[in-house]
Amino acid sequence: MGKISLLLGALAAACLFSLAAGPAGLAPDIIWNLRLPRTLAALAVGAGLGLAGAMFQGVLKNPLADPYILGTSAGATAAAVLCFLAGVERTSPVFFLAVFAGAFGATFLSYWLARLAGRLSDAALVLAGVAVSAFLSALVMLALTAARERSFSLFYFVLGGLYSAEPGVLAVSALIIAACGALAMARWRALDAMALGAEGAYHLGVSPERERALFFVFACAATSAAVALGGTIGFVGLMTPHIVRLLTGPSARSLLPAAALGGAALLTAADAAGRTLFSPAEIPAGVVMALAGAPFFMWLLWRGARGRA
């Protein structure tokens, strides 16, 4: 219980930081109209990415899995950029469907490629994800080069940030992420069973293929809602489950909600830092997360290598 309150404390501190820090000081209308919507957006995006990371890592039994590494975010971003170029409004259902299709397609492609190698190894999955992400990022760059007029604002979207979240997009995204969280929580036993491996899960009466497909859908939906709101933000999904697992232990029952809370706290703090450290200039939250997250990824690899030696 003490560990959960630690997490809630971190979340409260991040929210306080995000609501209180800024050049206008504690002006109530700035807090209410400006910082509150932005804090809510950071909370939603962070929770969505944290959840997606926990689901991917659980269902794939892979500590390196996350929406950024697997190509999920790149797929969602590519679809979003194509929508912008085609003139699809960010609030229309078509936009959300397209972004989800991009996320799911890219993730499935990475998974399928990794499976081609036979046994699904950590390295094969990361390699496949990198290949898919690289190709999709190249497509996005090609689109940006072609669309010179709007390329700057699109580039900004690709960097990932929460400069001005539209209330409509915020509401829909938050709803999708909450629904994914609830649906995943309803199946936490299946996710725990998957941790025993396909055979172990089968003996517990869980169909591994079915569960894998379901959790892929939930994780991709959460990621695409996060991307629709904040662009490509990496490493939240990777870092959060590892950090909160130290507090909650491995069971999905407590890991999933903790990952949502932890991701929300992490991204809210990162966004607030990016907005206040070099004021009046703003560092996009995606850049702040990459600065913090890439060394974390290196540490994971180093620790993994030491574990095997």
Added chain:
Amino acid sequence: MAKLLAAVLLLCCAVQARALRAVSLLPSYTEIIFELGAGSDLVGVSNFCNWPPEAGRLEKTGDYLRPNIEKVYALEPDVVFTGAWAGASTGKQLSALGIKVVALPEEKSVADILNTVRLIAAALGRKKEGEALARKLSALAPRPPAGEPVKLYIEVDAGGWTTGGLSFISDAARLAGGRNVFGGERRGFFQATWEETLLLDPEAALLFSVTEREFLSRPMAGTLAAVKAGRVITSLDRDAFTRPGPRLFGEIARLRSLLHGKN
């Protein structure tokens, strides 16, 4: 008859000597060259050179930071105009191929643009035309109008991308009777936080890539003095205002009349 032939020959030689083969790697240089009446000297321009319309029909050499060096070489230019920015290797690469390169310093003020005009004119052997053009342009925006400058927010690209004091755009705003609210920042382009923009409370907003509707939908945009006074300006030409070229001077005059009325 012989005399006539000699005269024609002489004329041909003169024309031959006159016709330089020039390549411009920046849209602003291309516009200056056409304005100098030397558009016919150009044999190649960057992919971004879209003004005047004739420039769009010339051979393209790629984007300006990394032009296609082989393409430039194949055009057999007598002179190539490029920017002398920190880290730019284009000039060095072209010089190594034996091509004459005129690397022009980055323009940080409106006066720097007139300097560029003179340098380009000199390199094309059109010093007189250069002087005339510089005089004509500075007459369009001689000095800031009398009276208090208008506090101005300039958004070049969506998402709060604005400019600090180290850019000709900030100086152009000054000549138009505005004062860039971020002019105190010792930098060029940067992304400003919306909260800081709200705090600085500009009296006018000059937007180049968002619509007025998008701008007004930002949180608390309605509280800005610029919005209350109805001074959200989206009518100026983005290319003309954000390129350090001859069209900027006309835009300065237009901004001046928008901020201070007809003078």
